[in-house]
Amino acid sequence: MSNPTPASRLLLVAAGLCGALGVAAAARASHAGDDNLGIAANFLLLHAPVLIGLSVIAVSRMALAAGAVLLLGLVLFAGDLAARSLLGGALFPLAAPLGGGGLIVGWLLVVLTGVVGWKRAD
Template sequence: MLSRTLMIFAGLLGAAGVAAAAGASHGESRNLSAIATIFLAHAPALLALAMLGKGRVLSVASLVLALGAMVFGGDLALREWAGHGLFPGAAPLGGGAMILGWLGVAIAGVAGKSRP
């Protein structure tokens, strides 16, 4: 179930990242450029984690990474189009979650068992 959820997140982030890149190319928007960068960097990683990831630590790290990217990007998108953020501190919270997710991936690599 988690791998399907991660694939959904990967697909949504990838599509939104391409749309944000297209929008950024037609104007001067730091928010759209940042969304494109974050989403297009994290979508393939989440897809790989969905397809290859095993273990509890890696599963939690992947979910934290996905949610962090969504909160971060959602906050920037609302700032771009609505003139206000998702909630106070959303971007730093999302960014912090992405950092924790990546550290979780590293911990899973260190703590993981070797595959035969």
């Protein structure tokens, strides 16, 4: 990662936090038998490498947008599931569905990043 931008560094930091929180949530879920927290852990752990990858190719605004939207969706979705498990209530009404929708949009932006990059390479 030569000359990383502040935005790409932020995605890398977020990836590390997602990984660490995912491992902690998975450990807690396995001992407590908590399905919601287990799902949140899986989503955090699944998306951490994606954020690392996007931070590496973050020379594109589209890649940065994909990372930002994925991160926001992840915070809302996994955060809501974790809040329900650990705090006994949702972050706010519809936080999980909004976060899930954000994750879908973020993945579609990843697709668009690839398509735009592919067209430029031709």
